[in-house]
Amino acid sequence: MNVSFAAQLNSVLAALILLTAFGLLAQRRIYGLLHIFALQGFFLSVSTAVVGYSAGLHHLYISALLTLTLKVIVLPYILYVLIHRLRIHKEVEEVVNIPTTMLIGIALVIYSYHLTAPIRELSDFITRSTLAVALATVMLGLLMMIIRKKAVTQIIGFLALENGLFFAATSATYGMPLVVELGVALDILIAAFIFGIFFFQIRTTFDTLDLKAMEKLKEEE
Amino acid sequence: MTKDIYPILIESLQVVTVLVASPLLVGWIRVLKCWSQGRSSAGVFQPFRDISKLFIKETVLAENASWIFRATPYIVFGATVMAGAIIPVISVDLPLSATADIIALVALFAIARFFLALAGMDIGTAFGGMGSSREMMVSSLAEPAMLMSIFTVSLVNSSTSLSQMALVLTSNPIVLRPSLAFALLAFVLIALAENGRIPVDNPATHLELTMIHEAMILEYSGRHLALLEWANMMKLFLFAAIGIACFFPWGIALKDNIGMLPAAFILLAFKLALIGVFIVVAETVLAKMRIFRVPEFLGSAFLFATLGMLSYFILE
Numbered sequence: 001m002n003v004s005f006a007a008q009l010n011s012v013l014a015a016l017i018l019l020t021a022f023g024l025l026a027q028r029r030i031y032g033l034l035h036i037f038a039l040q041g042f043f044l045s046v047s048t049a050v051v052g053y054s055a056g057l058h059h060l061y062i063s064a065l066l067t068l069t070l071k072v073i074v075l076p077y078i079l080y081v082l083i084h085r086l087r088i089h090k091e092v093e094e095v096v097n098i099p100t101t102m103l104i105g106i107a108l109v110i111y112s113y114h115l116t117a118p119i120r121e122l123s124d125f126i127t128r129s130t131l132a133v134a135l136a137t138v139m140l141g142l143l144m145m146i147i148r149k150k151a152v153t154q155i156i157g158f159l160a161l162e163n164g165l166f167f168a169a170t171s172a173t174y175g176m177p178l179v180v181e182l183g184v185a186l187d188i189l190i191a192a193f194i195f196g197i198f199f200f201q202i203r204t205t206f207d208t209l210d211l212k213a214m215e216k217l218k219e220e221e
Numbered sequence: 222m223t224k225d226i227y228p229i230l231i232e233s234l235q236v237v238t239v240l241v242a243s244p245l246l247v248g249w250i251r252v253l254k255c256w257s258q259g260r261s262s263a264g265v266f267q268p269f270r271d272i273s274k275l276f277i278k279e280t281v282l283a284e285n286a287s288w289i290f291r292a293t294p295y296i297v298f299g300a301t302v303m304a305g306a307i308i309p310v311i312s313v314d315l316p317l318s319a320t321a322d323i324i325a326l327v328a329l330f331a332i333a334r335f336f337l338a339l340a341g342m343d344i345g346t347a348f349g350g351m352g353s354s355r356e357m358m359v360s361s362l363a364e365p366a367m368l369m370s371i372f373t374v375s376l377v378n379s380s381t382s383l384s385q386m387a388l389v390l391t392s393n394p395i396v397l398r399p400s401l402a403f404a405l406l407a408f409v410l411i412a413l414a415e416n417g418r419i420p421v422d423n424p425a426t427h428l429e430l431t432m433i434h435e436a437m438i439l440e441y442s443g444r445h446l447a448l449l450e451w452a453n454m455m456k457l458f459l460f461a462a463i464g465i466a467c468f469f470p471w472g473i474a475l476k477d478n479i480g481m482l483p484a485a486f487i488l489l490a491f492k493l494a495l496i497g498v499f500i501v502v503a504e505t506v507l508a509k510m511r512i513f514r515v516p517e518f519l520g521s522a523f524l525f526a527t528l529g530m531l532s533y534f535i536l537e
Contacts, residue, residue, distance in 0.1 A: 008397040011536035015399030018532070022524060099520045106527050113535050132535045 006054035007126040013047040014130040017167060018109070021140040024160055025101050025147075030088055033156050034076050041071030044163055048170050051127055059178045060170070066185050067166070075159060078192050083152060086199060086209065095147050105140055112136040119172070127171040134171050137164030151202060151209045155195050162188060227479070228316040232306060234482075235315060239305035243458035244268035244451070246493055253501040268454060272447050280443030283344045293340035294441065294448040300333040301452040301459070310462045311485045312474035313384040313391075322381040323371050326463075327364065330415075333452065334360055341437035352436025355512065359414055359421060359433065362519040367411045369526035373404040374467045376533050383463070387470035399536055403529030405468045410522035412460040414515070416453075419504040421515055431509065461496045465489070 020040035027033045045067040052060025096104070112135035120128050141161030145154045166184075169176045176184075199209060206213040248265035255262035282291070304326055306317045321329070334356065341353035375381045377400060378389040414421040417434040427435050438449050466473070472488035474481035510518065 005397075011532070012397050012399045012402070014536060015403065015528070015532045018528065019403075022528070026521065098517060102520060102524050106524065106531070109528075109531055109535075113531065129536050133532075 003054050003126060006050055010047055010050050010054070010127060010130060013043050013050065014133040014167075014171075016043045017047065017137060017163075018133050021137045021160060021164070022102065022105055024156065025105055025140060025144055026098055028098075030083055030152065031080075033153060034079055034083070037079075037156055037160060038072050038076040040160065040163055041067060041075075044167055045072065047130075047167070048175070051170050051174065054126055055174050057174055060175050062178060063170075063175055063181050066181065070185050070189065071159070071163065074189065075192055078196065079152070079156070082196050082199060086152070086203065088150070088152060088209065095149060101143070101147055104143060108139040108143060109136040112139055123172070125171070125174065127174070130171040131168060134164055134168035137161075137167060140164070149210050149212060151195075151199055151211055154211070155192075159188070159192075228314075231312050231314060232316055235310055235312070236302065236306050238310055238486075239302070239455055239458060239462075240451075242493070243454040244272065246458050246461065246497060247454045249494065249497045250500055253497055254504070257501055257505055268450075272451055275442075275447035275450065276444050278443045280445055283440060285345065286440075287343055289336070290340050290343040290440075291445075293336045294445040294452075296336045297333040298448040298452045300329050301455045304329045304459055305455060305462075307383070308459055308462045309384045309387050309466050309470075309473060311482060311489060312478075313388045313470075314474070314476045314478075315384055318382060318384040323375070323383050323386075323463075324368070324381060326383070327367060327371070330456070331360070331364065333456075337437055337449075344440045346440060348432075348436045348439050352433055352439070355433045356437060359515060359519070362516055363411050363414050363522070366407055366519055366523040366526050367415070369523060369530060370404045370407040370411065371467070373400050373526060373529040373533060376530065377401060377537075383466050387466045387473055388475070390467075390470050391473065391475070398533075400529045400533035401468060403525045403532060405464075407522045407526035407529065408464055408467070410518065410525070412464060413500075413503070414519055414522070416457045416460055418500060420507045420510045420518060423509050431512075458493075461493060464496070465492050 017040055020036050020043065023036040024033060024040070027036055045064045048060050048067060049064040052058065052064060109132075113132040116132040116135055119131060123131075138161050141157050141159075141164055144157030144160060148154050148157060162184075175181070202211075202214070203209055245265055245268075248268045251267065252262040252265055307315070307321050307326055307329075309315050309318060338353040338356055341349035341356070343349070371381075374386060377398060378386040380386055380389065413419075417424055422433040423431060424434070426432060427439075434453070438446065441449055469492060472485060472492075474485040
């Protein structure tokens, strides 16, 4: 596998990550969201391994392995158990309808391409062109947190955002130091547990996971 | 001497191929479908028998049919044959392909569709109007996505001429391009919608509530119906041919090279057979969707096409 092929493979994986980010925006069913999220983690892990191979940086293999276990297996499993326990079966509700969301998403991709264009000129890494995709993934995760009403889907948006940040780190600087990555991974894992506890608290207090209920601060008149 | 005859020869060979192979492709799809459902099939030549039967039958016209209704079958058939003369099916060296690029080709299909929709409304029956309005809804959403998808391929090959695109793709080494993958995905979705295949329309049914294409041509009979059916089969064939020329042109005969023609024919048959298998698998796995889901389906096609174009700029 030579370097130019690795670069091509990396851009294909970047495109797939972008596609899964859009898939998360479009998906209506909550289990479908989990599957797409796991898929995104898988592409991210493969992409990290490819970058590690082509740059000859072996600590990236460990990050890839970490991503694989955490984001493809552990986190989706925790969320799956949560959803199962909370008995959420309904279709996901959205504030904005899907085609409009898609158009906003496309605008965000163009915007992030525009933002990263100067950085692209400065860098000479093989991964420099994927930085725009990474930023777009972050923004799409943010968009998902804004447009979804339910707490669980917002968490998936948050985790997708984190995927985007991780991807940005790999494509801009060939990954963070391993200590930082281990710390972030642990944080995410702890966060997932805390989210779970929060979900139960929110539901026992408000009888719903719809965060609209939390906007009412006053007692009903 | 051969140099002068060659363009005419190849052009007529191409048109004959389109005319003959399109019912064969439809027949092949029907045979595969029968096999997949455990029925015994009528054979790949059944569409020919259907068409020739319709040509013999009497043509019944409604009393209030205007010239639009009578002219539409010829216009649709003519536009489709014209499109068939432009798309490189067996050789990139088509004399007529210089007359129209792929944008003009989309416009040719649009002319056919425009007259078909007019004819659907011409008689004044409820079904015709309903079919026309649905067809226009689908096509108004499919066309921008189709153009976006094609623009992506044009960007990659820096040409809007289909022959040139196929030539550039075959002569350069193969590289992994996410933009082309997205464009292909978008193109497949659009081709399914444009040809009225399952998830968007069901070509085999005359169920009142769901039909789109069949509703428009419900009032046609005899040779008019034969022409429309034949044009519809050609449309499916031509979309397959556009897909092959844009995304998998390897094996097509190159300039002034008669020797490559037999191999090109065999490869074409092989690719079309595979496309038939793909269509049948897709139609077996998928269910027809609600008509109000169609905008979302075509919206995602547009999204894929746009992502393809963006990833051309971002990633390549």
